[in-house]
Amino acid sequence: MDSAAPGAEQRRLDACFLGPYGENDSLLEKLVVEFLRDHVHWRRNFHPEDPPAIPTTAAQHPQYQALEAKMRRELHQLSAALKQSVPFHSPRYIGHMASDLLLPGLAAQILALPYNPNNVSEDAAPITVQLEIQAGLQLARMLGYPSDPTRPDCAFGHLTSGGTLANYQALRLALALKAFPVALRAADVPDIGVPEDDWQAFNLEPAAAIALLVRWQDWLARLDDGEARAWRERFQAQRPETLGLVEFFARHRDLKVPQVLAPITAHYSWSKGLKMLGLGRAQLRLVATRGMRMDADALRQVLDDCERERQPVLTVVGVLGSTEYGTIDPLDEIVQARRDMAARGLGFGIHVDAAWGGYLATLFRNPDGSLRTPAEIRGEYRDFPQPEVHAAFAALAETDSVTVDPHKLGYLPYGTGAFICRDHRATALIAEQADYVFMEGASGDYMARYRQLGQYIPEGSKSGAAAAAVYVTHRVLPLDHANFGLMPRQTVLAAEAFQARAQRFARDMQGVVSACVPFPPDSNLVCLALNPHGNRDLATANAFVRRLYDELRCDPHKPLQVKQFFSSITTLQRSMVGDAELHRILDGLGIDTGTLDHDRADRLVILRHTLMNPYLIDHENGISYIDRYFEYLGVLLGTARG
Template identity: 65%
Template sequence: MALRAAQVPGLNLPGDDWSAFNLAQADGIALLTAWQSWLATLIPVERSRWSQRVEGERIEQRGLAGFFAAHPDLKVPLVLAPVTAHYSWSKGLKLLGLGRDQLALLSTENMRLDPAALHDTLERCARERQAVLMCVAVLGGTEYGTIDPIDQVLAAREASRERGLDFAVHVDAAWGGYLATLFRNEDGSLRSRDEVAADYVQFPTSAVHAAFAALGATDSVTVDPHKLGYLPYGSGAFICRDHRAMTLLAERADYVFHGGIPRDYLARYRSLGQFIPEGSKSGAAAAAVYVTHKVLPLDHAHFGILPRATVRAAEIFDAHAQRFALEQADYVQALVPFAPDSNLVCLALNPRGNRSIAVANAFVRELHDMLRCDPRQPLQTKEFFGSVTTLRPDMLGPAQTTRIFTALGLDTSTLDPREDRLMILRHTLMNPYLIDHENGISYIDRYFDFLGRRIRALRAVTRNDT
């Protein structure tokens, strides 16, 4: 769009702003390459003049107000994401100046992005000529561990392109990115679902396998090595399918960066400050990632051994949770609200006979008090650690809210979808050694024994009080 506004000659430019904004990424990069080649043919003074002219028309220079004032036929673009998306997306849109209103949250089906909701939204955007900047899919949500249907997001984009609406597909794989090792052979090729499934009871579902198989067709992915990579906090990765797009992000500072955009890997790393919000980054975390993946390559036979053990543990935990619900039926109603897609399992609990959401939440808070860090006592006194999250009716939708709350015996007749939420226990099974076969120890068995004792003790206190 900046090239059109600057009226650069000799390039095959889109005919209008709408077409320019909706160029496919490959076409946009091809145009960028053509622009760079055209510049190279000019004498230095002309090259400088045209570069400044185009830079002056970019949104990075004009800001949102100036840019969209110059392009009145365009609406400020939306970012589409499921309601389960991490809260950092809201922060990001505020920081960019787009505003929270431009974050369009899509409904989910079992806490996974609903393709029908995406399709309807894209149809409306195409009809109203509402630009879309990107659609975010989540590969392993940090609250429920669920995995969005990335393949169907890509299919929705393909259908949308026929209506003249295009956008980037970004995958937030901060949590689940390292699970991709389970799906990769040593040569980098994709393992079939049957090959992967041989190591598990239910994992992966066909939908989960299809999501991981589609990763290569997305435009960008974020991964946090400090999560399932078991690496130091502060190591993070942004992976761009076509690195030439990074040129559009570059900032210059002559005292740090010398010459043009670096081509070799080491030079790009030394010049990282051109592309990221921080000017400097510690090299220790990056070195840790590099060395780890040299020792344990990212395939199922090497690094994948670690997440494989944790997914197996999640399946064992899920099965034990269902037995636990039967064993503790006199005391609580228990439910795993969503079958785990990864190594994160939630557990919803409600005291037997209770109908009040407030009472159920108070009960789970008391359990969590026994699982969380307590600054008043040494960590070593804790048997287990756990966290909590909530189930919100506005995120679940009516059908899932009814299914889960009814199964727990909770009254939904006075439920406020915007205010009421149910607190649940959240279990992050990152430790690959929860089942110690050598010594015959199952820490999952021990956890449920611990939880059962605590629940019975709480119920005894409650009954005595009443």
């Protein structure tokens, strides 16, 4: 790998951000002013024959001046208060999953805001609804899903407020698809290949259920309007969306409420989603991990138990970039487990929670959409990607749906999460009808079908400006390794440099502190475990790290400038990592594991670092903020030990 390449790549990113020092202030100002003026010209030319409603002398009126002064005062106060915000833009910030914003997205969102489009319907947002549909296809292509709207099995994606709502949408669609064949049976639909009993019907794989849905729609299309309407009503009356879950399962007593299988590292939004959907938190079954990735053997054991107990599985959740450690679950092994269990009559969906790691897929994608080989990628890094990580990203294309957060590694403003399903035809099962908003779309025209977007999404109102931000960003920086991938590439290189620097730090600080990276990073989150030299007590080690964190967290009672760096903390819990892994880490730190069983504090507090700022290694000025961070950490150790 050319050692000069990272610096050259940084130069290609220089126009993408406002910059740690506000270097691109003139560029952003020009863009905002240019398109604000353009918006004003649009207003003036809408019906130029209409006279101005606000007189040109209005600014001289005392009431006008009083309101202007009040507005300026409040805005200045807000601006002053916001100076206490977290400095996400700075390479000194390595805490949570936030960084500087991409200028194309920021400018596009500012540009679209005065138009105030509501992406629930084409009637309220004729342009940005189309942009949102296109943004969903852009993300689908990045994931390896079919993204050609002329294909009958083309993917579909839409934006959400965040990953939590996207995960909820995944549950909602998975349940509708799983219950669909059962409802067809209950409606006594003539033979179109409906399974023979409820258990078989409830255990169709998503692809088989979609094929049955297509046959059902084709059969209805051959009937006259009145007969087709009667059959639709008969079917609708048997759906859980009509009956409610209690009545649905009361009518199908041989079926148990399906479970969701997810790794212990899964985000808490899965618990929230199951409660919101009415399935209940008890239906979330957590699978053990190995090295903070889902343990494929443990998953197979759980699936074996489900088959034996005739316990249906709604979906298996794989995590592509865990919230705390950035680890990548073995999606390829999950896909294979699904194939094996389907042959035994236990069918289920696969959803990937890639809220954090979704945009890392750009590193694996060529500009023509094809998948890069491990050798092509590995030559650009020291260790990334490990074979199992490449296999996981390659398997994305065989999953059913994915959550991605453009407002994380997409570097876009908050309010831009995303849900993408592999086959858009399934969305017919979650469509809503509100006559005052929606109209019948052209069922054979992909873009026309989704122009009334509110039929398919949880929200009743949503920002079209956010869709503009995502779409424009993906147009400026296509989602492949040669374009958008330049940013996650910088962050993965930073993670590798951080890990190497942590190992050097551990050697240099022997006799002062024991230090280790508990789990090698799969992506760009790196944790650091610390224990004062000679200490054997877990509680003392945790108190030590918390004192360090007090110097590394955002404190609203102190000026931001007194903080040298910002990081975050998390915990290694025995229930999450398992006894063997926790003992390995504690032994390496010199902490006595013999008291764990009697100590209520069965978790280790560690520092957590999100390395997503592309300027952590500043090639222009020859500065490594990673080196500076560890130098500062060394200074803090004396304070924390005291």
